[in-house]
Amino acid sequence: MFDLDGTLIDSVPDLAAATDKMLVQLGRAPAGMDKVRNWVGNGAAVLVRRALADHFEHQEVSAEQEAEALAIFMQAYAQDNSLTTLYPGVIDTLKTLQKLGIKQALVTNKPERFLPGLLEETQMAEFFDWVVGGDTFPQKKPDPTGLLWVMEQAGVTAAECLFIGDSRNDVQAAHAAQVACVAVTYGYNYGESICAQNPALILNDLRELFL
Known part of the structure; x- marks a missing residue:
């Protein structure tokens, strides 16, 4: 996720x-x-x-x-979303996970209405089996509802999941769902270091996930 x-x-x-x-x-x-x-x-x-x-x-x-x-x-x-760009290694990472047969989901606080077009424009639409937006459910991250819903749809346990995010909302949502959380250092975390949230693993580049 x-x-x-x-x-x-x-x-x-x-x-x-x-x-x-x-x-x-x-x-x-x-x-x-x-x-x-x-x-x-x-x-x-x-x-x-x-x-x-x-x-x-x-x-x-x-x-x-x-x-x-x-x-x-x-x-x-x-x-207009023309200024939005993919971070380095994103497509490579999604392709590798897909080739490995690992199901992928998106759980974001961005309003659902913007997601289909944005995923198409960034060529990520094909990779996600489930997509949860910020208004898909009444609760947003750090509430774990979106993560728990994906787990239910996928028929997997928390031990079989990984959530990758950049902010304390992501780490807290993962902890609440009892899912291991990987955090990236380059994102948005209210100007604070993500290290303070104690994620299971910290990456500078998504491709480090496979090292």
Whole structure:
């Protein structure tokens, strides 16, 4: 099982562009990539709330403000993913796992509506037997619901699974599902080192999985 943003793809340039379009349309200053990089990971609604608050904490943002901004963000993000790129070794890794007969799944907090087109554009659609988006279930990572659903669909136990991600949400979801977690160092983890989350293994490149 794989996370998407920060693990397989670098989507921050497009997320930042959509966030800034949303902010400008609302008469606010753009946030820029550096801020957005530290805000992603909890789904589109939380990203929008953090952008409105211009801070990681976003309690003062109202539901009405969120709804208005989220609609603008979703429209902007749906228009263009041209700046999103695959990380090195991703396709090689997915192909190797496929050749080994290992079933693969995607469990991401990105809204489900964006996944089919994005997977096609990045040539990853053929590799995943199951895809779980951030709104497929009421719960998002770090809740383990998505991982547990994939395990049920695949008919496997936690001991037969591996989850690969880049953030504390991924490690916590894997721990909650009692699944071993591999973490990559190059993704998004709110500006913090992923080592502090104690994943089972840490990789600088997905291809290191086979070393």
